[in-house]
Amino acid sequence: MRRIDSPARVWGHYASLIILAIICLTPIWVMVSTSFKNEVVIFDAKPVWFFFFPTMENYDYILTRGKFDRYFVNSVIVATVSTFLTLFLGGLCAYALARLEFKGRRFVANSTLLVRMVPPAVLAVPAFAMVVTLNLNADLVVLIFFYTALNLPFAIWLLFGFYKQIPVELEEAAIVDGASPLQVFFQVLFPMMKSGYAVAGIFTFRIAWNEFILALLLTGRNSRTLPVGAAGFITDTGVEWGRIMAMGTLIVIPPLLFTFFAARQIISGLTAGSVKG
Amino acid sequence: MSGVVLRDVVKAYGDVVIIPKLDLEIYEGEFVVIVGPSGCGKSTTLRMIAGLEMVTSGEISIAGKDVTYAQPKARDIAMVFQSYALYPHMDVAGNMSFALRLARVPKAEIAERVQRAAEMLELTPYLDRKPKDLSGGQRQRVAMGRSIVRDAYCFLFDEPLSNLDAKLRATMRTELAILHKKLERTMVYVTHDQIEAMTMADRIVIMKDGVIQQIGSPREVYTAPENLFVAGFIGSPSMNLMDAELTRNNGALYVKGQGFELPVPGRLQERADTAKKSNIVLGLRPEHFSAADRGNGAFAPIELAVDVAEYIGSSQFIAASVGGKNLTAAVEVGPDAAPMESGTYYFDTERLYLFDRESGQAL
Ligand SMILES: Nc1ncnc2c1ncn2[C@@H]1O[C@H](COP(=O)(O)OP(=O)(O)OP(=O)(O)O)[C@@H](O)[C@H]1O
Ligand SMILES: [Mg+2]
Numbered sequence: 001m002r003r004i005d006s007p008a009r010v011w012g013h014y015a016s017l018i019i020l021a022i023i024c025l026t027p028i029w030v031m032v033s034t035s036f037k038n039e040v041v042i043f044d045a046k047p048v049w050f051f052f053f054p055t056m057e058n059y060d061y062i063l064t065r066g067k068f069d070r071y072f073v074n075s076v077i078v079a080t081v082s083t084f085l086t087l088f089l090g091g092l093c094a095y096a097l098a099r100l101e102f103k104g105r106r107f108v109a110n111s112t113l114l115v116r117m118v119p120p121a122v123l124a125v126p127a128f129a130m131v132v133t134l135n136l137n138a139d140l141v142v143l144i145f146f147y148t149a150l151n152l153p154f155a156i157w158l159l160f161g162f163y164k165q166i167p168v169e170l171e172e173a174a175i176v177d178g179a180s181p182l183q184v185f186f187q188v189l190f191p192m193m194k195s196g197y198a199v200a201g202i203f204t205f206r207i208a209w210n211e212f213i214l215a216l217l218l219t220g221r222n223s224r225t226l227p228v229g230a231a232g233f234i235t236d237t238g239v240e241w242g243r244i245m246a247m248g249t250l251i252v253i254p255p256l257l258f259t260f261f262a263a264r265q266i267i268s269g270l271t272a273g274s275v276k277g
Numbered sequence: 278m279s280g281v282v283l284r285d286v287v288k289a290y291g292d293v294v295i296i297p298k299l300d301l302e303i304y305e306g307e308f309v310v311i312v313g314p315s316g317c318g319k320s321t322t323l324r325m326i327a328g329l330e331m332v333t334s335g336e337i338s339i340a341g342k343d344v345t346y347a348q349p350k351a352r353d354i355a356m357v358f359q360s361y362a363l364y365p366h367m368d369v370a371g372n373m374s375f376a377l378r379l380a381r382v383p384k385a386e387i388a389e390r391v392q393r394a395a396e397m398l399e400l401t402p403y404l405d406r407k408p409k410d411l412s413g414g415q416r417q418r419v420a421m422g423r424s425i426v427r428d429a430y431c432f433l434f435d436e437p438l439s440n441l442d443a444k445l446r447a448t449m450r451t452e453l454a455i456l457h458k459k460l461e462r463t464m465v466y467v468t469h470d471q472i473e474a475m476t477m478a479d480r481i482v483i484m485k486d487g488v489i490q491q492i493g494s495p496r497e498v499y500t501a502p503e504n505l506f507v508a509g510f511i512g513s514p515s516m517n518l519m520d521a522e523l524t525r526n527n528g529a530l531y532v533k534g535q536g537f538e539l540p541v542p543g544r545l546q547e548r549a550d551t552a553k554k555s556n557i558v559l560g561l562r563p564e565h566f567s568a569a570d571r572g573n574g575a576f577a578p579i580e581l582a583v584d585v586a587e588y589i590g591s592s593q594f595i596a597a598s599v600g601g602k603n604l605t606a607a608v609e610v611g612p613d614a615a616p617m618e619s620g621t622y623y624f625d626t627e628r629l630y631l632f633d634r635e636s637g638q639a640l
Contacts (some may be wrong), residue, residue, distance in 0.1 A: 168364035172329050175349045176356045177376035177423070187375075191366040273409030273416060274365040276440075 003086035028252075035059070042241050045149070058246035070222065071229035076254070077238060078140055078215075078225055079208040083149035086204045087197055089148070089156030095189075097156070098163035109160060115153040121213050123150070128217045139223045147208040155200040162196030163189075167275045192268075198265035202258070209255050226251045279341045279543040280305040281326060281431055281463055286335035288321055288487070292369060295321055296487035299335070307459045308454075310474040312510070313484035318360055319467040322484075323433045326465065327356050340430050343569045352431075355424035359435040359467075361416050363408040363423075369395075394422040397452050399445075413440045421449075431463040438473065450476055471513045475499070483507050504635040505558060508630060513592065514563045517604045520634070521559040523549055532559050532631060535600025539577045542627050548633060548640040557640075560630030563594070566606035567623045576623040581606065586616040593617050 005013075034042060036054040062068050096102075097109045127146055136142050166189065174188045190197075212227040219228060230247040233240040281303040288296040296318045303309045311319050324330040326337060328349035336345045342351050355376070361521055364372050370391055377387045395401045398418040408416055417440045424432055438446045454477055468474055474481050475495040483490045483498060483506070490510075502508035508516050520533035523541065530541040530549055534605045539559070542547050570576045581604065583598040595606040595617050608617060631640040 010539065167360070169358050169360050170364065172327075172349075173356075173362040173364070173423075174375070176327055176329070177427075178350050178379045179375075180350075183379060188364060192358060204282065247578040269409070271365050273407065273411065274363045276413070276416075 007035075014152060022089070023131055031245045031248050031252075034241055035249045037242060039242060058242040059250075062243050062247050062250075065233075067229065068226075068250075071224050071226045072250075074140060074219075074223055075209060075225040075251075078143050078147065079254075082144045082151065082208045083201055083205045085144070085148045086151045086155045087201055090148040090152050090200060091159055091193070093152070093156045094159035094163050097160050099168070112160075113155045113157040116157070120150060122215045124217055127214060131218055137220075140221070142218050143223070143225070146214055146218065147204075149213065150211075150214075151204040151207055155204055156199045158203075159193070159196050162193055166192055170271075170274055194265045195267055195270060203263050205258050205262075206255050209251075225275050280307065280339075281465065282336075282338045283322075283326070284336045284338075286325065286337065287333045288318070288325060288330065289333045293485070299487070299489065301482065301489065301492070303463060305340070308457050308464045308466065308479045309482060310466045310468060310478035310480075311482045311484060311491040312468060312471075312474045313490075314510075315469070317484045318487040319484060320435055321487075323356070323435050323465060323467055326352075326431070327354055327433055328352050343450075353429050354431045354433055355427040355429035357420050357424050357435055357437040359439075361408075363416055363419055365408050368405045368407055369400060369411070369419050369422075372408070372419050373426050375423065376427050383434040383619045387434055389420075390426045394426045395457070398422050398449070414442065414445065416448075417441060420429075426625045429462065431465065434464065434466040436467055436469065439469065445472075446470075453477060458530055471511065475511075481511075483510055485510075496606060501622050501639070502560075502630065503633050503639055505560075508560050508632065508639070512562055512564075512608065514605045516630070517563065517606075518632075519559045519560045519561070519599070519602055519604070520558045521631075523552065523554040523557055523631075532557060532629070534559060535602060537579050537599055539579065539624060539629060541631070542575070542629065544627075545629075545631055545640055552631070552633060552640050558632040558634050560632060561604070561624060562628065563607040565625045565628045566595075566608050567625065568608045568610050568617065571624045571625075575625050575627040577626050579623045579624050581619060581622050583617055583619045586618075588616070 033049070035058050036056070037052055038055045038057060041052045096098075097105060123146075131142055170188055170189060170192075171184055174184045179187065210227060211225075212231070215225045215228045216231065224232075226247065230244050230251065233244045234249070281301075283299050283301040286296060286299040286301075287294070288299075299322065301487075301621065311314065311322060313319055321330060326339070328344065328347060328351075332345060336343060338344060339354070364375060367375065373391045373394060374387045377390065382390075391404070392401075395404055398421060400418055400422060403411060403415060403419075408419065411419065421434075421437050424434070438449050441449060447589075450473060457477075459592045466477065476496055480492055480494055481498050482492050485506050489500055491507045493501075496510050498507060502511060502516075505518065509518060519534050519537075519637055520524050521537075524531050524533045524538075530546055531538050532541055532549075533539075537559075566579075566581075567576065570578070579599065581595065581599060583595055583597045585596045587594040587596075592607050592609045592611050593614070593616070595608060597604050597606060597619070604638065606622065608622070609615065633640060
């Protein structure tokens with residue numbers, strides 16, 4: 001039964017939500033507003049929160065003078081390809097873990113997530129050593145490879161949970177109805193797995209898009225991604241806050257759009273009504 | 278050999294043997310009903326026929342082809358799952374037409390077949406609903422519809438009517454029987470429901486612990502149960518089984534126990550003569566009791582101490598005891614009769630059954 005809350009409770013809820021929203025949105029506002037300020041305003045002794053004369057000079061600079069377009073393309077390639085690879089491979093692994101019987105299945109299913117607990121920073125040096133030892137060129141493929149490896153455990157763990165929720169009889173019914181394995185996957189499983197893939201995709205894309213340390217170590221002049229590019233404005237002569245924040249603002253937009261579209265695939269209770277009980 | 282044939286089929290999960298050895302021959306076009314208590318391996322048997330479960334050993338052939346190792350797709354079967362297994366993201370029409378769409382049946386024909394099945398199953402108003410917006414009984418009918426739109430060689434039904442109310446179930450039973458007559462397809466049907474089994478089956482297969490107890494027409498399994506299990510399982514209310522012994526009195530053979538002594542009918546005398554006299558189980562079907570002596574010589578008196586009489590229209594179910602043992606009788610007394618009381622009742626001895634207690638086999 002749904003409880004009807006007293007007005008005091010409702011206002012309490014709103015108040016706490018507003019406080020949380022302020023905590024979350026303040027840094028974003030600082031970033032966005034700073035990106036529209038010139039150096040004089042930024043370094044004003046008294047921080048200016050709202051009323052300043054906006055300028056486009058930071059955007060103008062990063063979009064025309066820097067290599068923003070190249071970094072952007074790099075980031076898009078790295079993030080989308082590694083997200084796609086992660087979802088594809090992770091989906092296969094998760095399916096195998098959820099459905100097939102083989103030695104060590106339980107161990108693998110229960111321990112994949114542990115791998116995810118290792119922070120990327122710890123992996124930076126070994127990763128760098130690997131790349132050097134194997135004499136791999138500093139290019140996007142290496143980064144894609146590492147991001148995929150980094151994201152797979154979480155994706156597998158997440159999709160595993162989703163696959164386990166789908167009753168086996170659904171697949172059996174499709175098989176009896178004459179579906180080939182691919183048809184079973186694309187016409188029966190995938191539509192029910194959309195939520196799972198969307199969630200896994202959002203996480204994977206966001207991490208691949210934002211990751212900094214590995215990208216810094218493993219990319220060269222032409223293969224830099226946006227976060228590494230942004231860091232380039234930390235120079236010997238000082239930190240160019242306006243430009244960093246302008247870049248940051250632009251960096252935020254693609255994952256925001258991606259999340260927005262992916263989240264529309266998330267529907268709960270997709271298997272409701274399919275089996276008895 | 279056409280039809281569906283299971284030969285020496287064994288099914289085990291690891292060390293647990295579910296089906297020790299199963300031989301079953303289902304003729305082409307036959308309607309076979311498998312009944313048995315929960316957990317006896319009915320679903321497992323169907324799933325092996327469908328190819329969803331691999332046999333541990335043995336052979337299965339369908340339509341004369343050995344399909345023991347064939348994929349479900351290659352077996353030309355349609356199946357209704359005990360758990361429905363509806364596609365939750367497709368509406369009712371989508372669920373029913375899925376197999377046809379995969380088989381690339383022309384659109385117009387798909388629409389027509391779905392329409393026809395929906396009418397038969399009273400699902401027409403729900404064709405564009407998703408399974409989650411249907412009641413349990415409606416879902417079950419969708420599961421049914423999904424198989425009957427198809428044109429398979431063999432239809433497998435795993436308790437397809439279990440969730441329907443009594444009236445709808447009766448309608449569906451009739452519809453299925455009509456459908457079977459029309460399609461003349463082989464159908465294997467699993468149920469708990471006596472009446473479904475008796476009314477629809479060409480032959481009934483009674484299973485217990487993975488072993489077939491008897492195969493026969495409804496009439497055969499009802500009138501000539503081969504063992505105690507079948508005797509107790511078929512018939513509703515179920516047969517009264519009472520310990521007894523055979524005695525001879527003035528040259529005539531009697532079956533005697535606590536509180537009763539009934540003459541052994543002619544058809545059983547020869548076998549009763551050679552049986553172990555002291556170790557007998559007497560079987561009396563409730564419906565063969567009567568309140569009055571019908572006077573054809575076959576009716577013998579028996580004293581019943583009535584505990585309660587249940588009114589069910591023109592008959593009454595009587596819970597009674599004989600010699601301290603519980604017994605059920607169903608007597609036809611007309612709708613206006615007063616509740617039945619203790620006294621002398623009559624049993625049609627032509628219809629009594631004798632079993633060897635040790636082996637459980639019928640005499
Ligand atoms: N995967 C499995 N592993 C081990 N035992 C199993 C497995 N599947 C089924 N069984 C066992 O096999 C036996 C037969 O199961 P089955 O589902 O065929 O019974 P059923 O006759 O259909 O029962 P019900 O009428 O309850 O549906 C049961 O005792 C069950 O516990
Ligand atoms: Mg079952």
